[in-house]
Amino acid sequence: MRHPLWNPLAAALVAAGLTLAAADITAQTATVAASITPAIAGVVAAGTPIELIKEGFNGTEGPVVLPDGSLIFTETVANRITRIAPDGSTSTFLDNSNGSNGLGFTANGDLYAVQVLKPRVGIVHPAAHARTLAEGWEGKPFGRPNDLVVDRKGGVYFTDSGAPPRPAGSPAPTDAPVVARPAVYHITPSGELKRLAADIERPNGIQLSPDEKTLYVANTAGEHVLAYDIAADGSVGARRNFAKLQGWRQTETGPSSGADGLAVDGSGRLYVASTAGIQVFSNKGEALGIIALPKAPQNLAFAGPDKKTLYVVGRGSAYKIALLAEGYGGRAK
Numbered sequence: 001m002r003h004p005l006w007n008p009l010a011a012a013l014v015a016a017g018l019t020l021a022a023a024d025i026t027a028q029t030a031t032v033a034a035s036i037t038p039a040i041a042g043v044v045a046a047g048t049p050i051e052l053i054k055e056g057f058n059g060t061e062g063p064v065v066l067p068d069g070s071l072i073f074t075e076t077v078a079n080r081i082t083r084i085a086p087d088g089s090t091s092t093f094l095d096n097s098n099g100s101n102g103l104g105f106t107a108n109g110d111l112y113a114v115q116v117l118k119p120r121v122g123i124v125h126p127a128a129h130a131r132t133l134a135e136g137w138e139g140k141p142f143g144r145p146n147d148l149v150v151d152r153k154g155g156v157y158f159t160d161s162g163a164p165p166r167p168a169g170s171p172a173p174t175d176a177p178v179v180a181r182p183a184v185y186h187i188t189p190s191g192e193l194k195r196l197a198a199d200i201e202r203p204n205g206i207q208l209s210p211d212e213k214t215l216y217v218a219n220t221a222g223e224h225v226l227a228y229d230i231a232a233d234g235s236v237g238a239r240r241n242f243a244k245l246q247g248w249r250q251t252e253t254g255p256s257s258g259a260d261g262l263a264v265d266g267s268g269r270l271y272v273a274s275t276a277g278i279q280v281f282s283n284k285g286e287a288l289g290i291i292a293l294p295k296a297p298q299n300l301a302f303a304g305p306d307k308k309t310l311y312v313v314g315r316g317s318a319y320k321i322a323l324l325a326e327g328y329g330g331r332a333k
Contacts, residue, residue: 003023035294042267043323049321051320052294060073070084070303079096080096080101092149097124102114102146111123111125119143119144136180142180146159146161150203151329151331160183160203163253165253196236204218204260205261206262207333218272223245225259225270226240244281245272269281274296278293293314295317302327308325308327
């Protein structure tokens with residue numbers, strides 16, 4: 001007879017050759033739930049392990065694949081960009097990154113980054129090409145440039161989350177600089193900076209659909225991932241709610257879904273790092289499933305030689321998950 005606490009998670013442990021006392025099953029269920037995946041049709045097989053690569057990073061953000069299939073991501077607080085090799089070993093890719101956050105590559109290999117120590121957007125690698133593209137809007141510096149995506153034409157879409165949120169009723173520091181309001185921007189291939197949207201409470205992750213006709217924006221303070229149709233000149237139409245997020249709640253700094261980094265696969269599905277885990281949506285915005293992790297994820301990207309490994313970073317940790325889906329191959333991310 002099955003123990004009352006027996007469930008598929010416990011079965012997975014036994015199948016793996018692990019024996020647990022009945023009292024231990026309940027205590028370890030939450031950990032196991034965040035260590036194996038549910039089945040999401042076409043995306044991931046049930047029971048696929050979530051592999052911990054390493055812990056102890058400082059400011060995990062901005063993963064993007066390199067041409068050899070390895071991955072780099074930013075340690076924003078540590079002021080460096082770190083590489084994860086195919087064997088899981090880590091090394092420094094770039095020191096003194098000016099607090100680089102989101103990353104993206106152009107076709108010629110220039111590495112673009114939104115940067116937070118001195119807020120700006122520009123090229124950080126290779127050194128010979130390093131330069132600043134934008135530092136503010138209408139005479140005000142950016143608050144906290146957050147994420148970016150580079151399109152096939154060489155244009156850059158990026159978010160600025162504005163000044164850090166404060167608990168309700170907490171006054172702003174008297175020495176706090178006056179910064180540009182939270183917004184979504186586009187740097188055209190010719191270098192012109194345009195503000196596309198300034199009505200999002202907390203714009204965070206940003207991504208393009210594979211055909212680059214739709215721009216997605218994660219609103220950390222909102223209950224939905226937002227979407228915009230893109231015109232031929234890179235401008236966007238009216239915003240719309242694309243996908244409803246689970247985990248939206250009230251916090252001391254206001255409502256939050258924790259929506260952060262975004263990624264797309266070759267079929268146009270959208271992957272959202274949020275408080276609830278990795279939320280997966282169809283290209284129509286239909287919820288397909290959630291992959292829970294031991295720690296709430298902050299950003300994610302497909303990597304590996306075939307882009308069938310999903311790398312996830314967050315809260316000082318890095319993970320990888322073998323997927324059935326394959327990342328979109330037309331951009332680095």
